[in-house]
Amino acid sequence: MKKILITGATGNIGSEVIRYLGALTTDAEIIAGVRDIERASLKLDQLPNLTFRVFDMEDANSFKSGFQEIDILFLLRPPHISDVDKYFKPLLASAKTSGIQRIVFLSVQGAERSKVIPHNKIERLIRDFGFAYIMVRPSYFMQNLTTTLRPEILESRTITLPSANAKFNWIDVQNIGEAVAHFIQSFDQYINKSYEITGLENKGFPEVVDLMNDVLDIDLKFNSLNPISFYFKKKKEGISSGFALVMTLLHFLPRVQSEPNVSNTYQELTGKTPTSIKAFIEREKDKFFINR
Known part of the structure; x- marks a missing residue:
């Protein structure tokens, strides 16, 4: 029985990968790599056939036991970790030493063109170490509205960003998790390739704010800052330098790049249509109100 280690297991994407993978496969052991097993088991108690291992990307002492006898590693970058050489280089070296050969990496759309973002360097490291890989490059998460921006x-x-009228392609994390589960389940079919996972809509934040106002009957406003002012605003709010920089780049670079591609990879993998922005807002509407 093959063993699959899921990093970021208690996060939005990791938990969705586990949920969909559990529905797809019965011939694999799905292992959640977590810092606190007791706490994670309570959060993920509804997911069947799941086992746990202590694994912490910021603690190299957890790597050897976490990687033991793993066949496929699902790897993602936690938002607060931006120093690739400090954290991901030793992690990947340990994975290689431990005998892991296959990695599914959650990257980001456009990573191949943007050497300034951490995902680009992680992708290159995975190739340099000689892993068999699948690079999953999703577009902009709808869930940013219900997490980081909430x-x-x-x-x-208000929503304050350095994005002006730039277009973003919007994808539901549930769609990403389902796509990743298919990649893991049929790894050899997609080996050593990169795949963009997108929704069907390219919209700027002013358009999305208007849609939120219509659906939620609220008076939400969009405020665009220049990237330097935005970076220091985030720093003043207590966000780390690395996270503030990644957040700035994520929302500023689309202003100077072409409009995002729209791929049909999700539809081909699942036979389904990606979630629309309107459907997402309606589904998650309670999160935009206090005391709901």
Whole structure:
């Protein structure tokens, strides 16, 4: 029985990968790599056939036991980790030494063109170490509205970013998790290739804010800052330098890049249509209100 290690297992994407993979396969042991097994088991208690191992990307002492007898590693980059040489280079070296040969890496759309973002360097390291790989490059997460951007939405009914009118392609994390599960399940079919996972809509934040106002009946406003002002705003809010820089680049670079590609990879993998932005807002509407 092959063993699959899922990093970021308690996060939005990791938990969706586990959920969909559990529905797809009965001939694999799905292992959640987590810092706190007791806490994680409570959060993931509804997921069947799941085992746990202690694994912490910021603690190299957890790598050897975490990687033992693993056949496929699902790897993602936690938002707060931006120093690739400090964290991912030793992690990948340990994975190689431990005998792991196959990695599915959650990258980002356009990573191959943007050497300034961490995902690009991680992709290159995976290739340099000689792993068999699948690079999954999703577009902009709809869930950013209900996580990273949510505090400002609740506090002041604004979204402040350095994106101006730039277009983003919007994808539901549930769609990403389902696609990744298919890649893991049929790894050899997709080996050593990169795949963009996108939704069907390219919209800028002003358009999405208008849609949110229509669906939620609220008065949400979009505020665009220049990238330097935005970076220091995030720093002042207590966000680490690395995370603030990645967040700035993520939302500024689309202003100077071509409009995102729209791929049909999700439809080909699953036979389904990706979630629309409107459907996502309606599904998650309670998260945009306090006390709901």
